[in-house]
Amino acid sequence: MVSPLCLLLALVLLYHRPASSLDCDLPPRHGGPETFILVNQMGRLSLLSCLEFRKDFQFPQTLVDGSRLEKTQARVVVQEMLQEVFSLFSTNDSFEAWEETVLDKFLIELYQQLEDLEKCLEKEWKVGLSALGSEDTTLAVKRYFQGIRLYLKEKEYSSCAWEIVRVEIRRCLFSINKLIRKPRK
Template structure:
């Protein structure tokens, strides 16, 4: 009986410790995120004063989701941002400094790879979550805006504004997840 109790306590301790330390990197996320926002600002001038589509309700739901879902959402969103911003051949009209774009993408890739390590530690079912579908649909809309506006400088500025909004909200999610 005593051996069973110790075994149970060890398993419980190990489980709690792996849950708590599964994503220690979230504490550093905010610093890298601030750097990414600074680089994004340096890419262009003032952000356009035009509304861009944004999945605010989805972010509100993710704010209250499990940490595992929050971290997975951050990874998914980062991957979509990387894909849309890594279109150098279509960025000619934007006249952004490509070195700044590269540094920005490097920051995002670092955040993504660190968070992927966190996701790998969580025991999460592999089925598609509704937020995966919704975020994919949102970025498909942004790509359509780029295509419809023929990858113009104005279209890229709209995308830059949308990306800024995503990064700001993602920073809040990372902060919430880090406190749990």
């Protein structure tokens, strides 16, 4: 059963448009240990028992490795990734796979990070700053998450499939942290 709080948060984010600019300091919670702790606590199965479910989701590593993204573009990518993670874990199928209390905390943490990003973007918009994120980078993020969704559907949302996705999302969150912390122009 989907908790009412998470359902409300999901609806807010589904109708929320990606922001276009960001040039402010984010609170320490962005990329902080709380998100990693929560995603680790969600694990219910031994990863070893799910090895035959492994899949390379082809994470768009060029988004976090190279220095081709300006600070504003990097923030747009971070926002898009966080929205996709939130959307993925807000589904009914996700609520059936994870312990509800930990999942709720994880979604609330993601939501708070997205709100912080939105506040920064609103401030920038008011002072007339606007730099659009590259459509190619946003499309790469969307393709990556679409691949994850198709994989879950193909594996009929099994416990092992969700465990593999949880580990992949942990990798994604690590990359988001790397993107946030990387010095930009």
